[in-house]
Amino acid sequence: MTNILDVQALKTEFRRKNTLIRAVNNISFTIKKGSVLSIVGESGSGKSVTMHSVLRLIPSTGKIVAEKINFMGRDLMRLTEKEMRKIRGDQISMIFQDPMSSLNPTIKIGRQISEVLLWHHKANPKEAKERTIRMLHEVGIASPIERYNQYPFEFSGGMRQRVMIAMALIGEPRLLIADEPTTSLDVTVQAQILALIKKMQEQNKMSVVLITHNLAVATMMADEMIVMYAGQIVEQATKAEFLNRASHPYTVALLGSTPKLNMKERLQSIPGQPPDLKNINLEGCPFVDRCSAKMERCSREEPPAVQLSPTHRIRCWLYT
Ligand SMILES: Nc1ncnc2c1ncn2[C@@H]1O[C@H](COP(=O)(O)OP(=O)(O)OP(=O)(O)O)[C@@H](O)[C@H]1O
Numbered sequence: 001m002t003n004i005l006d007v008q009a010l011k012t013e014f015r016r017k018n019t020l021i022r023a024v025n026n027i028s029f030t031i032k033k034g035s036v037l038s039i040v041g042e043s044g045s046g047k048s049v050t051m052h053s054v055l056r057l058i059p060s061t062g063k064i065v066a067e068k069i070n071f072m073g074r075d076l077m078r079l080t081e082k083e084m085r086k087i088r089g090d091q092i093s094m095i096f097q098d099p100m101s102s103l104n105p106t107i108k109i110g111r112q113i114s115e116v117l118l119w120h121h122k123a124n125p126k127e128a129k130e131r132t133i134r135m136l137h138e139v140g141i142a143s144p145i146e147r148y149n150q151y152p153f154e155f156s157g158g159m160r161q162r163v164m165i166a167m168a169l170i171g172e173p174r175l176l177i178a179d180e181p182t183t184s185l186d187v188t189v190q191a192q193i194l195a196l197i198k199k200m201q202e203q204n205k206m207s208v209v210l211i212t213h214n215l216a217v218a219t220m221m222a223d224e225m226i227v228m229y230a231g232q233i234v235e236q237a238t239k240a241e242f243l244n245r246a247s248h249p250y251t252v253a254l255l256g257s258t259p260k261l262n263m264k265e266r267l268q269s270i271p272g273q274p275p276d277l278k279n280i281n282l283e284g285c286p287f288v289d290r291c292s293a294k295m296e297r298c299s300r301e302e303p304p305a306v307q308l309s310p311t312h313r314i315r316c317w318l319y320t
């Protein structure tokens with residue numbers, strides 16, 4: 001299968017006064033066409049910054065460096081801002097973690113969604129309206145014809161999140177980046193949205209990056225899994241390898257602290273704190289302070305990437 005996205009040696013840093021925050025620290029990964037990649041990891045591990053970096057949506061205090069960010073044969077790092085804007089929303093859509101800030105309060109919901117189709121010349125106004133109403137229905141909004149003409153303030157928080165999902169899906173993107181897309185939704189609606197994403201993935205060969213705190217959702221949706229810790233990818237594997245042969249002590253701890261993979265469960269926390277990314281010890285392994293299997297060299301030397309199978313890679317001294 002061909003890769004739709006190939007990210008090599010991505011680093012994203014933020015500079016604040018005299019401190020440097022290494023939010024994403026030299027990560028590489030690929031996504032195959034038509035497949036789902038789930039990214040898990042505790043708060044602050046760099047999941048959102050990774051995908052914002054791919055879309056080049058990082059504030060000016062941030063700096064992105066990468067060997068390449070190749071999307072369907074084009075290096076996104078080399079595109080102009082104008083070319084990038086065309087790719088965003090046309091070929092790559094993102095459902096943001098904080099969707100409330102992305103709706104315009106002064107424009108009716110229906111128009112905001114159908115604009116995606118009109119702007120990218122994917123439909124005429126009549127078609128755009130019909131498809132928007134259909135999409136509102138598909139994301140579970142009752143009375144979509146009436147809802148089409150309402151403003152964001154007339155929608156509940158969960159409904160606004162569904163509007164954002166509709167907006168991200170209506171243009172039939174090649175790649176969907178969904179950052180905690182269903183967090184504020186109840187379990188029934190969550191299941192409906194995930195089924196809709198799955199359906200579009202299968203029908204349109206859409207690729208998906210799913211960022212979630214819920215291991216059950218992550219594994220249910222995924223073909224491949226990435227586990228992030230302190231800005232690094234500590235383990236990447238196929239879903240089967242992740243569930244049957246999780247190897248990094250952090251992944252093992254995460255799975256161990258979540259005895260039942262349940263749709264309602266957020267990622268459980270494990271004892272201890274992640275390192276402060278400002279003072280991160282670049283010499284050793286970032287997980288060393290919380291690791292139950294730590295060895296002497298772990299605090300001195302950065303663990304190498306170890307290939308456990310062609311599709312399974314970890315960063316840990318235990319496997320060298
Ligand atoms: N604009 C910014 N300026 C400075 N630091 C930032 C900025 N955005 C993110 N960071 C820092 O980068 C690190 C990674 O943040 P990121 O938002 O990617 O975490 P995350 O894994 O998505 O967490 P969560 O699960 O809470 O969404 C954090 O330490 C965060 O404080």
Ligand SMILES: [Mg+2]
Binds near residue numbers: 048049097179
């Ligand atoms: Mg995030």
